[in-house]
Amino acid sequence: MSAPTRRHEPVRPAAPPARVVVRAVVGRIGFYAFVAVAGLFFAVPMLWLVLAPFDATPGLAAEIPSSVTLDNFRAVLENPFALRSLWNSLLLSVITTLLIIAAAALSAYALSRVRIPGRDLMLYVLLLFSAVVTGTAAMVPIFRLVFELGLINRHVGVVLVLAGGLLPAGVFILKDFMDGLPRSYEESALVAGASSFQVLRDIVTPVVRPGLAVIGVWALVQVWGDFLVPFILLRDPNLSPAAVVMFNFYTEGGTANIPLLAAFSLLYTLPVVALYLFVNRRYGFRFYGGIKS
C-alpha cells in the first residue's frame, strides 16, 4: 500500500509508520475525488453551453445532440430583441468601462501620490461599501435615487450606478500599480520640462497599462454579466441588455424557450472569452503593480 507513495516522497532517514502512510494516501485520494466532483460540477453546465445550441431539440441535460443544426441561431437572429440586446450590452459595458478606467486611473494616481491621513482606511471602507451599491440590498434606495434624477429607463442611469459600484475596487487595484511606479520617472519627466498632463500621458499611463487592462476587462465582464441593475432601472425592452432579455425568452406556451436560450447563451458568452484571451495575450494578467526590469 505504501509502494505507490514512496516514489513521490523525498528519501527520508527512516520510513514513516504505516499508519501515517495510509492516512496520507487516503487523504490524497479524498482530495482528488473532491476536486473531480467539483470540476464536474462546473464542467457539466459548460458542456451544455457548448452542445445545446447545436441540438435540434435541446433539453436541460448536457447530451450529444441527436441531430446537429444551426436553426437555433437563426431563431436568435429572427428574434426582435436578441441582437439589439447584445448591442445594448456592448454599449453599456464599453461606456461604463471607459468611465471606470478614466476615473479610477486619475483617482488611483492621486491617492497614490498625495498623502492624506486615513487614506488607506478610506479605501478599505469604500471597497467594503461598494459591494453594497450594486448588490441587492441597496436596490430600493438606488431606484429612488435614479428615479428622482429622472434617469429611469435611460442607459446613463445604469452606467452611473454600475460605474459607482465598481469604481472603488478598480481604484484599489490600480492604486497598487501606481504605487509600484517609481517617483523618479515622473520627476525626471518634470525636470525635462513635461507638464503634469504630459507626465500622465507619456509616462504613467503606458507604465501602468497592464493595470488598466486588468480593471478594464474586469469591469467589462462585470457590466456585461450584470442582471439586477438594468433589470430594475430599464423598463423598455428595446433598451435592455442581453442578460435581461434572456430572462424573457419564453415560448408562446409560457415555458422557457430552450433552443433560443441555448444559442443566445453561447453568443452572449463568446465575446467575454475572446476578450479574455486577447487581453491575456497582449498584456498578461497580473493583479499587482511593480515594474518588471
Added chain:
Amino acid sequence: MAEVRIEGLTKRFPGGVQAVDDLDLDIEDGEFFSLLGPSGCGKTTLLRSIAGLETPTAGRISIGEQDVTRIPPGERDVAMVFQDYALYPHMEVVDNIAYPLKVRKHSKSDRHRRAGEAAESLSLGELLNRRPAALSGGQQQRVAVARAVAHEPSVFLFDEPLSNLDARLRLEARTFLKRLQGDLGVSTVYVTHDQSEALALSDRMAVMKDGRIRQIGAPEEVFSRPTDLFVASFIGSVPMNLLASTTTADGGLELAGQRVPVPGPYEGMLEPNRSVTFGARPEHGSLTPPDTPGAMTGLAVVAELLGTEHLVTVECGDVMVRVVTSDPPTPGEPVGVRFEEAWVLLFDTEDEQLIRREPAAAGDVRSTG
C-alpha cells in the same frame, strides 16, 4: 552653462525634519562640484531644490543670472540623472534619450539626430532600439547620462548615479563621467555618500552634515586638512587615526600613555593640559624600531594587504593606531610608530575644530586657506 548660487537656503519638511539649514553655496561656471555626506545630511534635498523638485522653506536659488527659486523644474534648464536612472521602461533607448527634447518640441529628425550623437559619444550606438530592461546596469547608467547630455542643459545634477553599479563598473563610470564633464564644461552638481567618488571627481567639494556644510574646498585640501573631526573621520578610504591626547607642561603630547613631541607646525600654540585630538592619516605614518625617541611604541596586531602596501594595526596601550607600510611586521612584534609632523593635525577635543594659528571667524565655512 552657468553658475549656481544658493543663499540662505532652508528646507523644513512637514513633520519638522530640517533637511537643509540656512545654507550658502556658490558653484562656479563649468565646475564639477560634489556634495558629500552621510545619509540624511541634506545633500539630496539640496540637489532636488536646485532641480526644483523641492520647494525651499526659505532662501534663494539662482542659476546664471536668473532667480529660479519659484520657477518649475522644467524651466530651469537643468538635467538630472537619478540614482535609479529613471529610464522609462516602455520606451526604446532612443526615445528615452530624446524625451526631454520631445517635451521641448524639437522636430523628430532633430531629436533623433541629437539622441544618436549623445548615444554615440557614450558608446550606446548599437543599443538605440533596445528597451531599458534589456540593458546591463552600466548601459542603463550611460543611457541616463546620455539623456542629460542630449538635452544640452546649463547645469547637470547627479544624484548618486554610480551607487547601483558594482565596484569595477563604478570605477570605469567615474573616469568616463569626469572626462565627459571636462569635455562638455557644463557646471555639475554631484551628490554622493562615497568619499572616494567625491575626491576623485570634484574640482571642489562640500562635506555636509545635518543640513549644513562642514567644509568646502578642493579635494586635496579636504583630504589633507579637514577642518573638524567629522570631516576628518568621514574622508579617507582608510580612516584617519584620531587619538585622544593631552598637552604636557614641557611642550609635548601625552598620547596613549606615551610622550611624543608636539608636531612642528603647532609648536608654541598650545597651553599645557589642553585636551586635543591627534589626527594623522595612516598613509603619513611609518614604522620604526621600538622605543625610538619621539615615536609611540606598541605591538603590531594585524597586517592587512591593501594591494601594494599593508595596513598595520598597532596596539599602543589601549588605543589602536593604523599605519600604511610596505614592510609589515609579524603580528605580535613590538614596533614604534611615527607620523610625519607636517601632516599631523590637532583638533580641539571640545569644539571638534581644527586648531589653527588664527582662529577661523565664526560661521566661516567657506575659508579655503
